[in-house]
Amino acid sequence: GNSVTQMEGPVTLSEEAFLTINCTYTATGYPSLFWYVQYPGEGLQLLLKATKADDKGSNKGFEATYRKETTSFHLEKGSVQVSDSAVYFCARGAGKSTFGDGTTLTVKP
C-alpha cells in the first residue's frame, strides 16, 4: 500500500540554523505531495504542496521539491526561527492522503 516515511525526531536546532526534514514516499502513480505543520495547541495546516515531478512548493521560507527519481519530498529552510517550532507532517496523495508520523522541531534562541 501507499506509505510515507519521515525522518524521526525530535529535531533541535539553534535559531538561524539550516533545516532539513527528510520525507520519502511509495512510488505508486504520481501523487500530489504535501507538508503540513501543527503549531503547539493548534490543528494541522497546510504548509506547502507540489503536484507533479520537479515542482517546488514554498511558503514562509520553507521549500520542498518533488523528486520522482528518488521518491522524495524533503523539507528545507535556510534559517529557522523560534516560531518555527512545531510538528511537521509529510503526506502523499490528495483526498485520502497518507501521512508520515510527524517530526517535532524545536528551535532554541
Added chain:
Amino acid sequence: GAGVSQSPSNKVTEKGKDVELRCDPISGHTALYWYRQSLGQGLEFLIYFQGNSAPDKSGLPSDRFSAERTGGSVSTLTIQRTQQEDSAVYLCASSLGLGLNQPQHFGDGTRLSIL
C-alpha cells in the same frame, strides 16, 4: 469563521460510556475525513466521506466506532463503550474533493480522555 469546526474541544468520560464527536466542514467541501492522533504519534486514518458515495470505513479500529454525515455536511463520529485506549485527539478535515490536488483543511480536534 470559515474553517473546519469541531466540538467539543475537550471531552472527559468514564470507560464504558458512549461519546459523540461533531465536525462541521468548510461550506462547499464535498470530502470529509476523520483521523485519530495519539500522543506522540502520527495521524491514523479512520474514515472518509466523498459526496454521496459510500464512505470508506477501512480505518475504523473496531465495530465500536461509527460515523455519519448528514446532508453532505455535518459529520458525527460515535464511539460506543469507550475504552482507555480510545484516548486521543480526534481530528476532522475537509477538502474540495478527490482528484483535484486539493489539500485537507483541519479542525482543531477533540481531545478525548477516557478515565
